[in-house]
Amino acid sequence: MSEAAATKGKLAIYWAASCGGCEISLLGIDTKILDVAEAFDVVFCPCIADGKVRDVEKMQDGEIDVCLFNGGIRTSEQEYMARLMRKKSKVLIAFGSCASEGCIPGLGNLHNRETIFEDSYQETASTDNPQRVRPQSVTEVDEGKLHLPVFYDTLKTLDQTVPVDYYLPGCPPESPRIWEAIEAIVAGKLPPPGAVIGEHTTVCDTCPRTRDEKKIKAFKRTWEVLPDEETCLLEQGLVCCGPATRAGCGALCPAVNSPCIGCYGPNQGVEDYGARLMSALASVIDSEDPEEIDQIIEQGIPDPVGTFYRFSLAASHLRRSKREVAAGNGPSAAAADVR
């Protein structure tokens, strides 16, 4: 074995409740992927290479140097894999918005297992299911028991499930940022554990538009106006998430006349993304009359949770909406286990 091979690190890339965009973005580092291959053996990445969970189970604890974990935790299988990857990895990185803050799958937290199943297996127009068949976690057949993962009522972020060392924000993380993170890992120049590997400022700071005084009488939806290309979009009444969102994307959306939707997650020091955005948007409303204020808000922002928590509902203080339907088997011992 050559010296280089002996010092090669081991890299794992795993996915849970996510779309696969994070892997695409990782491959977006282009030919630099060869540099990654030089520094690391990719020991486990079901998305792009064959690999078996059993092989990971056979590894020593901490044998994997770095695990990039994308996706939220929606099922028991994903929770098991999160625990397994945590155990086998020295450094576990919540890679991308889903693992860090729940992202779009986290908006499922406005519903619960019952209502999601009802929608998916009953209500959709193309579904014909007169016997109301639903996925069962255990099915008895002649050969024995068959298992399907248990679907949770609430999607959890990775750090609500296992301890996480670093976070890489973005839906998905931009390829240049991924490369910077990999360089930092290889050079051993990582920030203190628990940190977000990213910028410490907002999208507004990197947005080239001119900002003046923000005073608006109405919020507008994107289809209602053709915005002027020079002025701050928020000043033009569009709900732009720039003031609350971490920089790192290069303000791609405002550059093409489209408001920021907040995919890079909360800026440094922000505990609750939606709260920060509510504060920012509230301060631009030009009214001192409670009734008019309510009218501006209700007409301009028809979907407040989807607007303020599009990417971060699962990581917000409240994590989900009030659950109207009781959980499958009632409250359990698992409650004490929830961080």
Add this chain to the structure above:
Amino acid sequence: MSEQKFEPKIVGFLCNWCSYRAADLAGSARIQHAPNVRIIRVMCSGRVDPSFVLKALAMGADGVMIAGCHPGECHYLEQNYKAMRRFGMLQHTLRGLGVEEKRVQLVWASAAEGQRLAEAIDQLVADVRELGPLHWAGNWEENGERLQALEDIVHEHQEAMEVTA
């Protein structure tokens, strides 16, 4: 739930210049009001970030009161208008998350209005008492299958390992 009588836990964010002094006045004037509010003094109602309210609810509060100077009388000129707008945003969002409107109330009380503040506290406590406990963390509980399923996976994988080993 136990059979004990429900005593609402309310967190109150009171501004230093008006409402906190109204609370002081209510105390020194021996005005009776419900003892359920845990008061946190802030310099201005405009200091109350919506995240304070959300955190209080997530951590077990059944209701939250935000109290400040009357509109037009803010010690910092117009920050209570900011509080008013944020409150509108917050209520709009809380409705979307299924939190009853009466659990979070915005109150104006000047330093001379100990009576008014005491009445507002009594009203909020009565409203929350009627709504019942919020117990927000209970919304995060998974159904009882979760732990069993995790155990099953571990067990299944161990069995599989034994077969191949």
